[in-house]
Amino acid sequence: MNNILPKFSVLMTVYNAEKPEYLNSALNSIENQTLVPDEIVIVKDGKLNDTLELVLSKHKNRFMNIYKIISLEKNCGRGYASKIGVSYITNDWFARMDSDDISLKNRFELQMLAINKYKRIYPNLAVIGGQLNEFVCDESNIVGHRNVPLNWDRIKQFAAYRSPVNNPTVMIKTSAIKQVGGYSKLNTMEDYDLWVRFIISDFEIINIPDVIVNMRVNNMYSKRGGFRYLYQYMCMKRKWRKLGLGNLKTEILSDFYMTLSVIMPTWSRKIIYQKLLHRK
DSSP, rough: OTTTSSSEEEEEETTTSSOHHHHHHHHHHTTTTSOOOOOOEEEOSSSOOOHHHHHHHHHHHHTTEEEEEEOOOOOOOOOHHHHHHTTTSSEEEEEOOOOOOEEOTTTTHHHHHHOOOOOTOOOTTTEEEEEEEEESSSSOEEEEEEEOOSSSSHHHHHHSSSSSGGOOOEEHHHHHHTTTTTSSSSSSSHHHHHHHHHHTTOEEEEEEEEEEEEEEEEEHHHHHHHHHHHHHHHHHHHHHHTTTTSSSSHHHHHHHHHHHHHHHSSSHHHHHIIIIIOOO
């Protein structure tokens, strides 16, 4: 299969607070794919504890030729670490992988096949994502499912309200991300910001209908609150509208719904996301 489809890379960032067992499962899910990458770039975002280092060493020793591990002296945040990681990618496409999520066994094969199919239809194709399941603790405990639009026109419309891509599922064209300035140094909405920059730069984004990642959401809902986050969100929405994404109506509606999300307690936010927005 690797002789038929183009080579590709995987990019992951890891920081000291990650649980070793989560990282181990994430790396196993990469290595056990039906289509295996020929390069895995891992950026250590600051010093890691001995147990995390042991996990990385174990996997690198098993697949010596494909692992490329970069160390940052201090924790700089996911956006900056990702930006550094892109500079080490040597293939035309790379898959994003979070250090606590699980890629389903055929994820990369499905995406590379889709790239070969859609690049003829969308000559400026820069991102291809997919659908995901949300789970707590164990992969068998699926608590939600996030659907994102498939059609390019629908993706552009959706982006004015919410992120049009499931961040942990994406494959990105290396030359395209460099053209739009790469990952920002933001530690809030750095992925959403990237998709918007692709859209306003006339690059194209596609999502496939398949579930390709199981995303861990153990404490995700508690992270969605906070007035600092709300302020940053509103600033970004205003900036994007001025750049041509959406209009005043979409900005006001987005700000209103995000304000509600921030002020409500974690338990109610969890119910809304699981029962309404991300229902199974």
